[in-house]
Amino acid sequence: MKFGAIILATIASASAFSNPTANSHTTRNSMALNAESVPLANGSMSFNRVCREWRCKYDGDKSTSESLEAISKVLDECLPEIKKASKDITINRLVCGGCLDFKLMMTLPLADFGPWEENGFAPESDFLEKIKAIDGVSLVETQTITNMVIN
Numbered sequence: 001m002k003f004g005a006i007i008l009a010t011i012a013s014a015s016a017f018s019n020p021t022a023n024s025h026t027t028r029n030s031m032a033l034n035a036e037s038v039p040l041a042n043g044s045m046s047f048n049r050v051c052r053e054w055r056c057k058y059d060g061d062k063s064t065s066e067s068l069e070a071i072s073k074v075l076d077e078c079l080p081e082i083k084k085a086s087k088d089i090t091i092n093r094l095v096c097g098g099c100l101d102f103k104l105m106m107t108l109p110l111a112d113f114g115p116w117e118e119n120g121f122a123p124e125s126d127f128l129e130k131i132k133a134i135d136g137v138s139l140v141e142t143q144t145i146t147n148m149v150i151n
């Protein structure tokens with residue numbers, strides 16, 4: 001089962017009021033939860049934005065790394081298509097100079113995440129294929145994770 005489908009199933013069970021457990025959570029946290037939020041941790045947390053992360057390791061020195069520079073060119077190429085995933089997308093670029101991590105985190109409203117997943121997180125396969133081909137890039141991975149700003 002895909003993550004989006006799990007979320008939609010969770011929303012359906014939480015909003016149908018046929019499930020006493022989900023209903024009590026919704027009631028108890030009515031101040032914290034809006035209609036589109038999905039409860040976590042017995043209702044102590046909720047989320048309505050989901051993140052897709054693409055990550056890898058680059059090599060060399062962060063200031064001069066050729067592999068990191070090549071990644072940035074792939075990103076520039078892909079950015080317009082990534083932005084099409086949602087009008088309300090947040091794109092974070094994370095670079096660690098010590099552990100040589102490069103991460104791109106795309107966070108979308110729940111309602112837009114399912115359709116993007118159905119679409120293969122376009123242009124994910126293209127992006128991953130291009131960075132895998134860069135000399136010095138390794139450990140190319142993806143992850144789906146909820147991502148809420150809480151301050």
Ligand SMILES: *[C@@H]1O[C@H](CO)[C@@H](O)[C@H](O)[C@H]1NC(C)=O
Pocket residue numbers: 024025028042043
């Ligand atoms: C989970 O939520 C229910 C309903 O509010 C509460 O009664 C119960 O104590 C909670 N469980 C834990 C482990 O806190």
